[in-house]
Amino acid sequence: MPHEPATYRDLAERAWAWVQTQVHRDGEDLWLAEQPAQTEPGEYPYGMHSGIGGLAHLLTEIRLTRPWTDAEQHLADGIVDTLTRRIGTATEHDYFDGLTSTIGVLTALDNGLGAPGVDAAVARLGELATPDGWPASFLEPPRAVPGGTCNDVTLGNAGVLIGALWATRYDVPGAAELAHRAADVVLAERVETATGLDWAFVPARFMLREGGRMPNWSHGLAGIAGSLAAAGTVLGRPDLVEAGRRGAEHLVAEADTSDGGMRLPHVVPDAEGFDHFTYTWCHGPAGTSLTFAALQHAGVTDVGDRTAYDWERACLHSLKVSGIPARRYPGFWDNDGRCCGTAGVGDVVLNIWQRHGIDDDLVFATTLADAIVDRAIRDGEHVYWRFVEHRNADPLLPPGPGWMQGAAGISAYLFRIARVLEQGPAAQSVARMDTWWALSS
Secondary structure (H helix, E strand, O other): OOOOHHHHHHHHHHHHHHHHOOEEEEOOEEEEOOOOOOOOOOOOOOOOOOOHHHHHHHHHHHHHHOOOOHHHHHHHHHHHHHHHHHHHHOOOOOOOOOHHHHHHHHHHOOOOOOOOOHHHHHHHHHHHOEOOEOOOOOOOOOOEOOOOOOOOOOOOHHHHHHHHHHHHHOOOOOHHHHHHHHHHHHHHOOEEEOOEEEOOOOOHHHEOOOOOEOOOOOOOHHHHHHHHHHHHHHHOOHHHHHHHHHHHHHHHHOOEOOOOOOEOOOOEOOOOOOOOOOOOOOOOHHHHHHHHHHHHHOOOOEEOOEEHHHHHHHHHHHHHHOOOOOOOOOOOOOOOOOOOOHHHHHHHHHHHHHHHOOHHHHHHHHHHHHHHHHHOEEEOOEEEOOOEOOOOOOOEOOOOOOOOOOHHHHHHHHHHHHHHHHHHHHOOOOOOOOOHHHOOO
C-alpha cells in the first residue's frame, strides 16, 4: 500500500540520524565508516561513493525539505574543509572517489558561495592529465599495462568530462578548457562499427588480456555516449552530440528490444555469478535511460528507428516488467541502494515523471519507495537497510551509511518522493553532474 508522504520523510530523518552516528574525525579530517563498529578510515573514507563526501548530496535534499540544523551546517563545513585540504595531493580523478567526486561534493555544498575549492580541483585534474587522458590506478598487470586509461563515465576519461562540464556550469576558471580536453580524449578512442560508434571500457592497446564488456551506464557505452551528448550542449560542439547519437545507435542495435523495451546485458559475454540482465543505475536500463535523456536535451530526435524519447520510455518499460522491486529469487534485487538497487531506479523514474507527467510512472516510483519502507530495519530511533549476498553463508550484509550503497542515498530518495508527492511535478529537483540534463528544469 502507498504510504503518506510523512511516512517517507520520517523514515528518511531516522535514517539520516543513524548515518550521522557513523561520522568520525581523524585530526582535522572527517571520515565516514563503511559499516558500523569501524574505528579507522577504510579504503574510501572521503569520496562520494561510500565516504564523507557523499553526505553532501543528502544534505542538498534535506535543504529542499527544511533548513539545516546548526549541527548539519557544521558537518557541511567540515566536509568542505576535509576535501579541500586533500586536493593538492590527490592522484585519483574518478567520479566515485577522486577529484571529479570532489567537484560534485563542493558544488553541492556551494549554496551560492561560489563553490570554493572547485577551481583547485579543476586545476589539479589538468596537472594529472596525459596525452591519453587520466591514468587509472587500478589498471596493472596481469590485466593491463600500468599507466593505462579507461573511457567510462565513473572511473575513466568520460568521468572527468562530466565533472568538467559541471564545473563549467558554475563558471569555474579553466573548467571549459578541461572539458574540451577530456571530450577530445574520449572522442579519439571511438571505434567505428557497422551500426554506429563504440568505446571499450579500456582501450585495447592497454590490455594484456581480454576482458568482458559492460555496455550500460557505469562502465560502458551508455555512459560515454550520454556524456558526449551532454558535452555537446554545454560546449557548443555538434560533433560531440553526433558522436553521442551514433554511440546510442550502436547501443540500441545490441539491445534486447523484443517486447518493446530496451535492455542490455550486464556483462558481454556472460560472466559467472552475474544475471544476464539487471535493472540498476549502474548496469541496467535505469542508468542507460540517461543516455537518451541527454540526447533529448541536445535536440536529437531519431536514434535508429525510434526517437530518443521512445528509447527512454523503452528503458522504463523494461524496468516496469522486470519484476523489481520484488526479490524474485536469490540474487535478484537484493540491494536497495542508489548504485545497484531500488533508490537509484526510483530517482531516475521520478526524473522521467517530473519531465513528462505520465501517472503510471509516479505509481511505479511510489512502489519502489514502499519496498524501501518495508525493508527498513528499525533500531530504536534509527533506521538502516541491510542488503543480501545470497552466496555467503550469512547472506545478510552489514548496514552501510554511504551515498551510493547505503542509508544516505536511500534517505535522499525518501526525502525527495515525499516532497514530490506533496508538491507535484513542479517540485524542485537536485541537479547533479550525471543527471542535470534529465531534470524538468
